[in-house]
Amino acid sequence: xxxxxxxxxxxxxxxxxxxxxxxxxxxxxxxxxxxxxxxxxxxxxxxxxxxxxxxxxxxxxxxxxxxxxxxxxxxxxxxxxxxxxxxxxxxxxxxxxxxxxxxxxxxxxxxxxxxxxxxxxxxxx
Amino acid sequence: xxxxxxxxxxxxxxxxxxxxxxxxxxxxxxxxxxxxxxxxxxxxxxxxxxxxxxxxxxxxxxxxxxxxxxxxxxxxxxxxxxxxxxxxxxxxxxxxxxxxxxxxxxxx
Numbered sequence: 001x002x003x004x005x006x007x008x009x010x011x012x013x014x015x016x017x018x019x020x021x022x023x024x025x026x027x028x029x030x031x032x033x034x035x036x037x038x039x040x041x042x043x044x045x046x047x048x049x050x051x052x053x054x055x056x057x058x059x060x061x062x063x064x065x066x067x068x069x070x071x072x073x074x075x076x077x078x079x080x081x082x083x084x085x086x087x088x089x090x091x092x093x094x095x096x097x098x099x100x101x102x103x104x105x106x107x108x109x110x111x112x113x114x115x116x117x118x119x120x121x122x123x124x125x
Numbered sequence: 126x127x128x129x130x131x132x133x134x135x136x137x138x139x140x141x142x143x144x145x146x147x148x149x150x151x152x153x154x155x156x157x158x159x160x161x162x163x164x165x166x167x168x169x170x171x172x173x174x175x176x177x178x179x180x181x182x183x184x185x186x187x188x189x190x191x192x193x194x195x196x197x198x199x200x201x202x203x204x205x206x207x208x209x210x211x212x213x214x215x216x217x218x219x220x221x222x223x224x225x226x227x228x229x230x231x232x233x
Contacts, residue, residue, distance in 0.1 A: 044213065044224050044225065044226045044227055045162075045170065045213055045215070045224040046224065047221055047222040047223070047224070059220060059221075061221050062221070095169055095170075100175075109155075109156075109158050109217045109218060110217060111158070111160040111172065111175045111176075111215065111217050112160075112170075112172065112215070113172050113175075113181065115169035115170055115171075116169065117168075117169055118169055
């Protein structure tokens with residue numbers, strides 16, 4: 001059974017930093033691209049960042065480019081999102097998400113089949 | 126980026142009725158890479174439909190997806206009490222992937 005478990009959320013002041021983690025189980029983590037998706041209170045879902053299985057290819061939404069970094073430790077089945085220079089508008093529940101189990105690394109595009117339970121990031125003074 | 130617009134914003138129906146939710150794209154969604162999700166309060170989204178019309182594993186056959194290009198539809202043939210929730214569409218045909226603003230399906 002695929003499981004994704006996020007951690008690291010909390011209250012942080014504007015301009016501060018936070019590191020989110022997502023621990024995966026139930027599949028061969030290193031073979032799968034992974035993504036972060038966030039949802040601000042009462043707002044639509046927003047894709048934030050993605051990383052290929054090898055970690056070589058990384059993508060960001062314009063809204064976080066230059067402030068957030070994504071990384072993965074395939075030996076620990078863990079995905080990270082480093083949030084720097086945080087703003088009030090970054091307040092959201094952050095989800096990690098993975099593609100279907102039949103995903104292949106040759107896929108250029110994929111949908112999010114599996115989601116974690118989310119971790120809340122609140123940026124406020 | 127591709128902007129997805131869902132309609133209606135709120136849909137009020139009774140159990141047993143048919144629900145039709147729409148998702149319109151500002152540009153053609155390549156290869157019909159369009160998915161639908163259901164979300165209940167405090168929970169993560171649940172995948173219902175991918176590739177515009179393929180049902181995800183474990184999803185009841187009362188859920189169906191259709192459409193192509195810029196116009197997509199999620200149909201729930203006979204509403205069950207557990208179907209009342211928020212529904213989002215997602216396009217994953219062009220980066221950045223984008224979501225619609227959601228349709229709230231509420232009990233009439």
